[in-house]
Amino acid sequence: MTQVPAERVAGPLRSATRSPILRILGRSFLVAVAVMLVAFSLMRLSPGDPVVVLLGDQATEENIAHMREQLGLNGSYPEQLITYVSGLVKGDMGESVVFGVPVTTLIAQAMPVTLQLMLVSILLTVFAAVPIAVYVALHPHGRIASLFLIGSSFSVSMPNFFVGLLALLVAAVWLKIAPVAGIVGNLPEAIQYLWLPSLVICLALVPILARVLAASITNTLREEFVEVAIVRGVRGRTFAWRYLIRPSIAPTLSLLSYIIGSLFASAVVIELVFNLPGTGTLLVGAVAGRDYPLVQGIVLFSGVFVVLVGTIADIVTVRIDPRVGR
Amino acid sequence: MIILLILVLGLVIPQLSPYGAYARVAPALTPPSPSHPFGLDNLGRDIFTRSFAATHLDIAVAVVGVFIPLLIGTVVGALAATTDLRAVRGVIGLLIDGINAFPFLILALGVIAVIGTGALSVIIAIAVTSWARYAKLARTRAAVLRDLDFVSALKLLGYGRTRITVRHILPNCFSETAAYGVSDFTLVILTVAALSFLGAGVKPPTPEWGSMMADGRIYLQSAPWLLVGPGIVLTITAFGVSLIGEALKERQSG
Secondary structure, eight states, X not given: OTHHHHHHHHOHHHHGGGSHHHHHHHHHHHHHHHHHHHHHHHHTTOSSOHHHHHHOTTOOHHHHHHHHHHHTOOSOHHHHHHHHHHHHHTTOOOBOTXXXXXXXXXXXXXXXXXXXXXXXXXXXXXXXXXXHXXXXXXXXXXXXXXXXXXXXXXXXXXOHHHHHHHHIIIIIIISOOSOSSOOOSOTTTTHHHHHHHHHHHHHHHHHHHHHHHHHHHHHHHTSHHHHHHHHHTOOHHHIIIIIIIHHHHHHHHTTHHHHHHHHHHHHHHHHHHXXXXXXXXXXXXXXXTTOHHHHHHHHHHHHHHHHHHHHHHHHHHHHHOTTTTO | OHHHHHHXXXXXXXXXXXXXXXXXXXXXXXXXXXXXXXXXXXXXXXXXXXXXXXXXXXXXXXXXXXXHHHHHHHHHHHHHHHOSOXXXXXXHHHHHHHHXXXXXXXXXXXXXHHHOOSHHHHHHHHHHHHHHHHHHHXXXXXXXXXXXXHHHHHHHTTOOHHHIIIIIXXXXXXXXXXXXXXXXXXXXXXXXXXXXXXXXXXXXXXXXXXXXHHHHGGGTTTOTHHHHHHHHHHHHHHHHHHHHHHHHHHHHHO
């Protein structure tokens, strides 16, 4: 390819970016900075003065000044940005207006619930999606494949809060096989509270993952090494893993940050439906209460989290599939 | 087809219905019956009428919520790919990736927290968050087009960059982003309803699927029909839209 001379021209500064992993890390750092700037600008989008919105018209000068300080709205925008960034570096996201505690404390309290919900959901999704994808890719014209196509369009059209409420009604109220709401303890014993909400989340994710994976496997099937394997008589699990799934993982992994993003978003809705005290419930409460620092903190956190997962996925992709990133 | 049917029903049912969308017709929480197919809600309003009366608002908000970011995103993305200024390209590229990193619903909630609730806010929140997805598509497409022979030919013919971008590259980008817009429609419809469900969108008493279902949530055990009605209409609408998207995709790929 013509990339080699281009890199040579770029000179010594560019030579460090030749390592794919360093390049990924550099890019992710820049995106994380962009994410932070978006979160910073978010609060300054307000059409009115957020301090007046929060305190009302009757606030005293002193209160206003104090609130301004608390929200980090003193000085010009560059000055505010410096205050914000230096706070973040120290792990300080400001103080919740409603609760009067540091935002980081609140997020740290709510995070385990969300993480466990996401973990169970993603495991369920992978376990369901991989066999479906392999089957659909191997039998693309079968009845199951067309059923899967229609079914997947339908299941992504179901609003997750509707499915969640129906699931609550059927499983918790009628069949009584799941607790009505809430969560006690952590995994693994908390699984009895998490399986139903995770199932609801995974219903919308399985089709997305399975479709991409199936398309990717279909492409892999056209590769010569797969034909060679078939001719050589490789069968069963070795064939499925080494010749079908592993080479097809790379395009799927690049989808991972998207999946984590939608997982995070559905967690917001599902936590509310199932009364789980995670970051989603925290965010909805913060939006209703106009708790700007808390909203900003959670929004920033979700963005950085997605970037982080995306970075890891990119690095794993390079490691697992040597064809990528060269 | 399904969408057309829903739209027509959305127009006709509130007119034909003997009950108004805001009228309290009978005792609250009456279960479904022939005269009230979806039952009555906690204020004694006919859910069937309200579910279809919500169609306009929900679909209108979603249409605008797809169209505005489609327009902004395509133009910004195409310009970002065709400009010669590396700094502009880099900054816009980072902004696009930065916004795309956020989970859609969460950033939209963040915007609403700042600008307040209501139908207009929902549109703004969706526009602020989703233009970047269109811009990313348009940028990729424009970058490919930029290096194609016909663009070089246009340059040789002496056309300026503005003319080439506006007359030749932009329309090409639009055909791609518009196709994505159709499949994005499903997501936007669901997001509009989800935002209202979370109390961050359209407020009661306006008939809206999400807020109707939020109202019905507390009656889950005693009167589940409060959320089943609007839920079904919403699901059918979203499914109809996604079928259109699938059909378009199939036609495109031949």
